[in-house]
Amino acid sequence: MTTATQLRRADLCCVAIAECFRGDGEIVANPIGTIPRIGGLLARASFEPDLVMTDGEAMFSNTDGVVEAWNPYRSMFDVVWSGRRHVIMGGSQIDSLGNQNFAAIGDMKHPKVQLLGFRGAPGNTANNVASYWVPAHGPRVLVPQVDVVTGIGYDRAAAAGPAATRYHSVRYVVTNLAVLDFETPDRRMRLRSVHPGVTVEDVAAATGFELVVPDDVPTSRAPTEAELALLEQIDPAGERFAEVPDA
């Protein structure tokens, strides 16, 4: 039996990311970033074997790295707009209703800090399931209001009308401290689980708005021995530990 003290935070995060894809079946799992990609590969190598994943470039490749199909940039829009995809994006800012910003800090037309731009966030969030990865949970990332709405949250989708809400689904926010979701009546962000060694108070203090906190907050699932072995195979260089060091 593994105890909390032996658990490595990065491994927990990978498992939490993998869990985002549970039940997704034969769709494109598109986790962007180091730990998201490792977590996605873990899901496919274990409990979601039918997931389709890219090689990071123009191909879909299977668990053995064998090319399955050609999927250049343009084809990814066919996938996104058909809804056959679950994306995990980053976010410089995310608010309590799931709005995301990675375009700019300040005014998008004359920013204090220019970031990525809109990338594919508006289309992703209007068309397929989206979750978010936050490697350093803090009040400057989880903010009361984002400066620019790139990925749309529940309030903005509702305000834009039925065409925007029809396929909109922001599912999870996985951080280095916790897993959050929007399974509340008013779609405010809820604490779903805390990672082993993290308290509810730790998460509340690191969040820039008031989270919905259930009476009973479970602890995030620890990796199994089999999963730990898979993580070693997927990420032998240990890049995951560089992204999320142990607490």
Place this chain on the structure above:
Amino acid sequence: MPSSTARSSGNAGTATVPDKRATIEEVVGELRDGMTIGIGGWGSRRKPMALVRALCRSSVKDLTLVSYGGPDVGLLCATGKVRKVVFAFVSLDSIALEPHFRNAMQAGAVETLQLDEGMFLLGLQAAAWRVPFLPTRVGLGSDVLDRQREEIRTVVSPYVDPETGAAEELVAMPALRLDVALVHQNRADAGGNAQFLGPDLYFDDLMCQAAQRSFVTCERLVDTGDLLKEGSHHTLRISRLWTDGVVETPNGAHFTSCVPDYERDEAFQKEYAASAKSPEAWQQWRTAWLDLDEDGYQQRLASR
């Protein structure tokens, strides 16, 4: 040049095509102040850098750039050629944020139309198909729409949705009409039939189709009859219908990648990125790498 109707390709070809061969300077000579210019490639991949460098050296200004942006956008901003950038991102790939573009944005030096990557595709497609817009869900609820209503509007479907019984209000992505498209391909013939040999065409074909006039640079000009010796028919995605001039520019995408001919020059790109740190650093880089013609650039590069 483009106006030529000569029926000789120069090479001892089996096929006869118009001769659209030109020089870098001739292509840049076709560009005018205030034009809207689409630039092919993606991020720091297969950018028509030889043309971009020449454009930086030219007197042309007040350009509107339409680009899946990389160092093309950064260089043209840094050299003061740009009035407006239409973009979804401007990235160097291995360096996430284009630092010269970042400087321009943070200085408030350029206007923008900021789009989702997919809206960008739809805008080019609309221009190519000569329709005013294409409908999409993409952008709804986001600041692409809410902060840019003057330029991006919605349209109510004239059809009732069979599932919901309602008429949806969608984004009407306007056509991104280009005066000129500049793209770089691996191979081309003298008639402007162009070939990509890497894993992704990106949106180069659409750029050409969305433009009034299109100019292709290529790593190597080949005889029309040799195109299929270079790659399968799937790689022949830009026909001479869409091109007005073609220039052979070996290593012309440098320092961006142009696989399978060459990978990105990461070391060079790092130096380029570092030149955004101060006006002095930029001046130094500019003197070394922009204030010389393409032959000079390639010679200096070869002697590094």
